[in-house]
Amino acid sequence: MCVGLSAKVLDIKDGTALVDASGARRQVSAELLEDLEPGDYVMVHAGIAIAKITEDDAAESAKLLEGVQNVVASGNH
Amino acid sequence: MLSPREIIEGYHGRPLRVMEVCGTHTHEIFRLGIRSLLPQSIELISGPGCPVCVTPTGYIDEAMFLAQECGVTICTFGDLIRVPGSEGSLATARATGAAIRPVYSPLDAVDLAAAEPERQFVFLAVGFETTVPAVCLALRKASSLGLRNFAILGANKTMPQAYLALKGSADAFLYPGHVHAILGTELCERLVHEGISGVLAGFTANELLTALAIIVLRSQEGKPFFENCYPRVVRPEGNLAAQKLIDEWMEPCDAEWRGLGRIPSSGLRLRPPFADFDARLKFHVPPITGRPNPACRCGDVLQGKLRPDQCPLFGKVCTPLHPVGACMVSNEGSCSAFFQYAQR
Amino acid sequence: MxxxxxxxxxxxxxxxxxxxxxxxxxxxxxxxxxxxxxxxxxxxxxxxxxxxxxxxxxxxxxxxxxxxxxxxxxxxxxxxxxxxxxxxxxxxxxxxxxxxxxxxxxxxxxxxxxxxxxxxxxxxxxxxxxxxxxxxxxxxxxxxxxxxLPEAHTSGKFAQPGDAVIVTGDIGRHGCTILLARNDFGIEAEVASDCAPLWSAVHSLFLAGARPHVIRDATRGGVGTVLHEIASESGVGVELDASSVPVTPAVKGVCGMLGLEPLYLACEGTMVIIAPQEQAETILASLRNSPHTSTPAVIGHITAEHPKQVLLTTEIGAKTLLPPPTGELLPRIC
Missing domain, CATH: 3.30.1330.10 (PurM-like, N-terminal domain)
Structure with missing residues (x-):
């Protein structure tokens, strides 16, 4: 339902962030996120930064799966 | 430690029906070829999470009325342009001279309106919780600029009631990551107590495979579960600023979902003080009930009762080039995705 | 004035x-x-x-x-x-x-x-x-x-199972450039059209002894459309390896923002060449020496299986069909 794109914040001014996704740049609204700084990564949807992003998807996925496998293996859930 | 693929490909337990609720999930699952990796025992069902697909025929008719009878410029996300109304689509209206403008963001529609104060602009506000904040920001901007030539045609929807309406359609949901980036995870935790299982998933290959693998693992425990598999984007509390903004501008209302019918409190409309921005009131849009093609089975497809290729129109009169039902129009639509990517 | x-x-x-x-x-x-x-x-x-x-x-x-x-x-x-x-x-x-x-x-x-x-x-x-x-x-x-050229014998009907599918450079740049130049979506990127005359590049590969079966420029509709046409005209299947299709990061970024598929963006200086597998190296080498085709790549091969379809091996090694083109490119946002 919602195409999102992760992008890097290059600049912030008056609630608007200039973001970059592998060379494609656009001004997006940063009004819904607090304390955004250049260098942060955000998820962008329809011209709005909707979330600040931590970690990359591969590392996070690996960690999650390991956690669930350990728990399921020990029968602890 | 097994990889997500090994877990998925190696699953031969009792049949698992997983419903992806988000159209972008449907699209990515097809694009990545994930269906070809699934064992027979896992079935993926495409649910009603494409805003274009659940938008009733009458809504397109209303937009056509505004474009053709009221001479306003319609600003819209690209996907809606080819959706068939009762007669023709916005694309056919454009071919006969109506002003239809695809935009990337509702905020861009406000900029267009500010640049041409003598023209009236209407933004087609479809979409779920992810998109609603963008609509509200656009309204707030139009209001602060004092624009008198900007309004929205509202059809925004919310997911919580839909999850309950879909209870029983699947063993587990793949919850839409970006909707919950706004809403947070509390709702999903609560659904566990209603007996509804699911995991919140991101959109990359890693994220989708991991989410499916975790569904496989957790469903073996034999009790309802929830797991946030997208914490890098979805915080437990969601985006509070966005929630507040939505609440300031919009209030819940009953909404018509194409295929699912009327679901109480599953839509959003402008709060009364902002009625000036309501295109229906501003342009006196008459009540319009759309006339969808009676043979179209989009409704059953959306509820997972019918596979797209089981619809009598599928691939014959209804194709991506000549869509009859909304599910064939949007790239995210389950029929379109099925037609474009299905192996058979 | x-x-x-x-x-x-x-x-x-x-x-x-x-x-x-x-x-x-x-x-x-x-x-x-x-x-x-x-x-x-x-x-x-x-x-x-x-x-x-x-x-x-x-x-x-x-x-x-x-x-x-x-x-x-x-x-x-x-x-x-x-x-x-x-x-x-x-x-x-x-x-x-x-x-x-x-x-x-x-x-x-x-x-x-x-x-x-x-x-x-x-x-x-x-x-x-x-x-x-x-x-x-x-x-x-x-x-x-x-x-x-007396030795040239090319047509969309001549693709043969076993042939290599080659593109003469990175794809989608012209379509992406025009999309950005219209400035409808407020996106900026450093992308320039690949628009270039390619006769010298084509001539050089014939001079090097290659005898391609099909050469087609991937203009309107892009490489994806051309491959669907060839699969249909030759009655063969095309198998593409998604990860070997050359796309510049900026084109990828723009496509990501608008939900578009680079394989359907127009090229104006990039061709699809289909030739016997054993000529692939000769063709790549001679293209690399031509001014407008310095980044050619083998992106797949022709097969007798699944005729008239284009199959894609995705980034995770799974197989899916490349959807046929659907007309007007509309950005997909929600």
Missing amino acids: DETVTLAHGAGGRQTAELIQRVFHAHFANPNFTGDDAAVLPRPHANIAMTTDGFIVSPYRFPGGDIGKLSICGTVNDLACMGAKPLYLTCAFVIEEGFPLAELESIASSMERTASEAGVHLVAGDTKVAGRGQVDHLFITTTGIGEI
């Missing part, structure tokens, strides 16, 4: 003669350019290929080229796809009243530069002026004749 094209320029009188003299004679000077009703040309030695193409592009000037350069490349490349050395071109202009003369001269000079690089002569032309609003600035139609 800047001089502009007026309806009088198209009326056939003195002003028409002046316009032709000033813009076209000045820029298209070559021994074959005619002042008569038709150009009289020496007979070629071999079979000829002939093609025509109309060009409308908005905006008419964009990073990496303009409508003039495009109108030469398009026709030259169509000829090159048949293994034909481009010899002669004609061009017909339909110009909107009020179009600046200086712009017209600049477009004519860009055509001349491109034609001379491609080694082709503009031999005849026509100019019409249309009233304001009847044309979007200017439309150009070019028609070309080329002489087919």
